[in-house]
Amino acid sequence: MVLMAIKFVRADITTLKVDAMVNSANPYARVGGGVDSAIYKAVGRERLLKERKKIGSIDVGTAVATPGFDLCKIIIHTVGPRWIDGQHHELESLRNCYRNCLSIVIREQCKSVAFPLISTGVYGFPKDEALNIATSEINDFLLKHNNIEVIICIFDEDSFVLSGKIAENVEEFINKQNAHELLKKEYGSNYDMVMERSKKAKLIKVNKKAASSSEYELSNDDSGFAEKLLQYVDILKEKPSVIYNRAWLPRRTYSRIIAGNYSPRKDAVLALCLSLRLNVEQSIDLLSRNSMTFNPSDKADQFIFICIKNKTYDLEKINEGLVKLGLYDKTFLDRRD
Numbered sequence: 001m002v003l004m005a006i007k008f009v010r011a012d013i014t015t016l017k018v019d020a021m022v023n024s025a026n027p028y029a030r031v032g033g034g035v036d037s038a039i040y041k042a043v044g045r046e047r048l049l050k051e052r053k054k055i056g057s058i059d060v061g062t063a064v065a066t067p068g069f070d071l072c073k074i075i076i077h078t079v080g081p082r083w084i085d086g087q088h089h090e091l092e093s094l095r096n097c098y099r100n101c102l103s104i105v106i107r108e109q110c111k112s113v114a115f116p117l118i119s120t121g122v123y124g125f126p127k128d129e130a131l132n133i134a135t136s137e138i139n140d141f142l143l144k145h146n147n148i149e150v151i152i153c154i155f156d157e158d159s160f161v162l163s164g165k166i167a168e169n170v171e172e173f174i175n176k177q178n179a180h181e182l183l184k185k186e187y188g189s190n191y192d193m194v195m196e197r198s199k200k201a202k203l204i205k206v207n208k209k210a211a212s213s214s215e216y217e218l219s220n221d222d223s224g225f226a227e228k229l230l231q232y233v234d235i236l237k238e239k240p241s242v243i244y245n246r247a248w249l250p251r252r253t254y255s256r257i258i259a260g261n262y263s264p265r266k267d268a269v270l271a272l273c274l275s276l277r278l279n280v281e282q283s284i285d286l287l288s289r290n291s292m293t294f295n296p297s298d299k300a301d302q303f304i305f306i307c308i309k310n311k312t313y314d315l316e317k318i319n320e321g322l323v324k325l326g327l328y329d330k331t332f333l334d335r336r337d
Contacts (some may be wrong), residue, residue: 003033005152006097006138006139006142006151006152007149007150007151007152008151008152008154009080009114009151009152009153009154010153010154011037011153012038012153013035013039013069013114013116013153014038014039014041014042015155016114016151016153017072018072018110018112018113018114018151019072019073019074019108019110019111019112019113020065020068020072020073020074020075020076020105020110020112020113021039021068021071021072021075021076021105021113021114022063022075022076022078022101022113022114022115022116022118023035023039023075023076023077023078023116024078024080024116024118024119024121024238025052025058025077025078026079027057027059027060028057028058029049029052029053029055029057030049030311031045033121034116034121034122035116035121036041039075039227042071043069043070043071043075044066044069047069048075049067049336051066051067051255052066052077055077056096058077058078058079059079060079060080060081060093060108061077061078061092061094061096061100061140062078062079062096063077063078063080063097063100063101063104064076064102064104065077065104065108065327073108073110074104074108074110076104076105076113077275078097078100078101078103078118079097080093080094080097080118080119080121080125081094081119081120081125082123082124082125083119083124083125083126086129090119090125091092091129094118094119094130094133095133095136095164097118097119098118098133098134098137098138098141099137101115101147101153102111102137102138102141103114103169105148106145109150109302110148111147111149111150111205112148112149112150113148113149113150114149114152114153115138115150115151115152115153115226116133116149116152116153116154116263117130117131117134117152117153117154118130118134126320131152132156134152135152138150138152148174154167169218169274169303173233200301203259223289224260224289225257225260225263225269225286225289225290225319226257226258226259226260227260228285228286228289229257229258229272229286232276232278232286233276236276236277240254240258243272243275243276244275244336245336246274246275246315247271247272247274247275247315247334248271248315248332248333248334248335248336249268249269249271249272250333250335250336252333253268263290264290266292266330267330267333268289269286269290269292270283270287270304270332271289271315271332272286272331273287273308274288274304274307274308274313274314274315274318275313277311277313278308279308280305280308280309283308299327300322300325300327300330303318303321303325303327304318307321316333318332319332321329
C-alpha cells in the first residue's frame with residue numbers, strides 16, 4: 001500500500017483543481033475577508049451567498065458543504081477559532097475544523113481536497129501551531145484514507161517556511177521564484193557595490209542599474225573576508241566555539257579562516273552565514289568578500305537564499321530541504337572534530 005502524503009502548495013487556493021475546496025468562512029451568512037472573499041469572487045458572490053444563507057450561522061469548529069458550481073464539486077465552509085491565548089479551547093476547535101471537513105470529504109466521496117491554513121489570517125492563530133495541527137490531523141486521516149489527495153494551500157511566503165519547518169514540496173516553491181529579481185530587490189541600492197566584488201566568480205551578470213533602496217546599510221570598506229567575518233562574530237557576541245560548531249566546522253578550519261591563510265569553500269561560507277544569523281544583505285556581502293555570490297541558476301543557492309530571507313538558519317532543516325530537492329551533493333557536511 002502506498003500512503004498518500006500531504007502536498008504543500010504556495011498558490012491562490014481558487015486556482016487549484018480539486019473536488020473539495022475548504023473555505024475559512026465567516027460564522028454568519030455574509031462574505032468575510034481573505035480566503036472567504038477570494039472563493040466568493042471566484043464562484044460568483046451572489047450565487048454562493050444564496051447557498052450560504054440556506055445554512056445560516058456556523059459554529060466554531062464545525063463544517064458544512066455547499067455546491068462548488070464551476071469551481072469544484074463542493075465547497076466546505078468551516079469557522080476557525082479566534083486566537084486569544086491558547087487557553088480558550090482554540091487548539092481543539094481548530095482540530096475539529098479539520099476533522100469535520102475531512103468527514104465531509106468522505107461523505108461526499110471526494111478524491112481531492114484543498115485546505116487553507118485555517119484561522120491564521122485576521123483570527124491571529126500562530127502559524128507554526130496551526131501548521132502542526134493541520135499536518136497532525138491530516139496525517140491521521142491519510143493513514144485510513146490513503147487514496148485521497150490532500151493539499152495545504154499556503155498563499156504567503158512567510159507561512160511557507162515556518163519556525164525552521166520546511167514544507168515538503170520545496171521544489172515547487174523555489175520554481176516560482178526568480179532568484180535574480182529577488183537578489184536585486186533584497187539588497188537594493190547596494191546591489192552594484194556587493195556584486196562588483198564578485199565579478200571574478202562570474203556567477204551572476206552584474207546589473208548596472210540600482211534597484212529600490214534597502215532598509216539595510218552595508219559598509220563600503222575594503223575589509224577582507226576574515227576581517228569582515230570577525231566583525232560579524234563580534235556583533236553577535238557569542239563564543240567562537242558556538243559559531244564554528246553551529247556551522248559544523250572543525251576548530252582548526254575556523255582558526256585558519258580567521259588567520260587569513262585559508263580560503264573556505266562556498267558551503268563553509270554559507271554555513272558561517274547561517275551560524276551567524278546574517279540577513280540576506282550581510283550574507284551577500286560576506287560571500288562577495290571571498291569572490292562568491294548566490295547563483296540564480298543553482299537550485300541549492302536559491303533555496304538557501306530563501307531560507308536566509310525567512311530567517312531559517314538550522315542546518316539540519318536546510319539539509320532536509322536540499323534532500324527533498326534531490327540535491328544530495330549540495331547538503332552541508334558535518335565536519336566537526
